[in-house]
Amino acid sequence: MPFSNAIIKITNLRLRTFIGFNPEEREKKQDVVINAEIHYPVNRGCLTDQVDAALDYKGITKQIIAHVEDGQFLLLEKLVSDVLNICAEPDVVTHAQVRIDKPHALRFADSVSLTLHYDKC
Template sequence: MHNAIINIKNLRLRTYIGFNPEELEKQQDVIINAEIHYPADLAMITDDQENAVNYKTITKRMIALVEEGKFKLLEKLTADLLDIAREHPSIHYAKVTVDKPHALRFADSVSLTLETTT
């Protein structure tokens, strides 16, 4: 069995994230990275997109969630993105990391990672 790994790297979006008054009123940058594993044998043999996981569909759903949503916690945003990353029935592992740049004064960013095996 061949295991395909899709990596979505540095998807840069803006959303409402946080619970402080200024965070509730102003969108902030977030950077999303996702890793998605699925068996690729059938896609490799048939060369048919119906037998593969469509990363464009996943990315579009992630963009809509982030841009249209409001989140208090990185945990909730990351969990919702992980749910999208693992929706396809062929996916057996998914990991999502969300970075919140400039969240701390002396750090480049704060990030949270969630992963699941199905």
């Protein structure tokens, strides 16, 4: 069987952080919803149930949680870029994409979101 990329999806990770530059946004944490997709090549170790051969998505998620909840961000672009860098950090990652929604950022919209992606050259 030929091997291909595994695709891990972290779906609707709901966190709270300081996001925005208006005075009221700097005073209390706001909700953000994170969706990440991480691609890495499957290897024989993964297919034979060797834990060390797989990508540690739980560890990546813990890093994202700590960074977001402990951080303060003026721009959604900065927050998304930081989370993307965490997702793309392991050497085996070939592609990563992160979308972060900021619910209720606009009066008549459910949310505002921004997506960035990384491709290993």
